[in-house]
Amino acid sequence: MTASISDHLLAWYDKHARALPWRLPPGAPLPDDPAWPYRVWLSEVMLQQTTVAAVKPYFEKFTALWPDVTALAAAPDDAVMAAWAGLGYYSRARNLMKCAREVAVRGGFPTTEAELRQLPGLGDYAAAAIAAIAFGQRAVVVDANVERVTARLFAITDPLPGARKAIRAATAGITPATRAGDFAQAMMDLGAQTCTTRSPRCLLCPLRAHCRAHAAGAPERLPVKPAKKPVPERSGTAFWITRQGGAEVWLVTRPGKGMLGGMRALPDDGWSARADGSGMVPLAGDWRELGAVRHGFTHAQLTLRVMALDTDSPPPGEGQWRPVSQIEDAGLATLFAKAARLALAGG
DNA sequence: GATGCGTGGAA
């Protein structure tokens, strides 16, 4: 009997699995500890559309501040948003808090894929991944790595996203009844390190002999992706408003939805991914132009002009004065952290 | 099904 694809892959994973802070050694028994599913869940949310290298320090920070789901559920919103600052996709942090509070109320994470799927911030991928990795259940885990590996293994040439159904079916066909969590992580390790997007290292691949795309040549062409639309260019203005000769700066909290939603920020002129800002200053005074910062979003490229004013007048609207000396700890998203650095450098 | 939503690193 020829060893199956999953057998080959698991044997490779037993030797070559990456050691990660949220991961058990291959084949290790699942800990009987409520912090275990918490750590798996936290890592899965952080890893959505985000690299392992970027996640590591945030995972360490979160687990040190909030070692279990009860602690995270009890944390104030602004503390969690500030801790997430810089990691991006801030709706994840908002859903993280919602999810933690639901889980704390019900006394722990549900253990089935279907129940996990109902929690805020958990989609098809994360629900399957947590069911398999945290609870040892057989689930079909399909992320972008698995999509790539499977599309190549079976030479699925239909373009995404239409090919997803076939890719899921093919992945289901090779997912083992046991060790589904290790299998999923093995597929992801293989996709991240060996079966890479641009230059797959087929000579190192444990599945080379099973791979139809390798046999056909040019595996790097799969999966076929749709063309990307051009990213619009936008401009806006942020306002560095200080008092007491620059000792304190006026910060606002952005609305709970939309870009950088729920994050502490510099006030601005209403720019968005859809439209430029008004360029209007929020209060009269002797403004100084400090320059501009550039920042790329997924769906817009922004030039943010930064203007400064030291004043005794309270700015309009909600906000708070924060010590400039602690601006690095204020929990600003990267865009506004850039603007703050420009202001502190004096323009 | 298409769109909106961050960031930093690699090529």
Place this chain on the structure above:
DNA sequence: TTTCCAAGCAT
């Protein structure tokens, strides 16, 4: 410098 994109989810 520019382009691409990495363990997706919500609407």
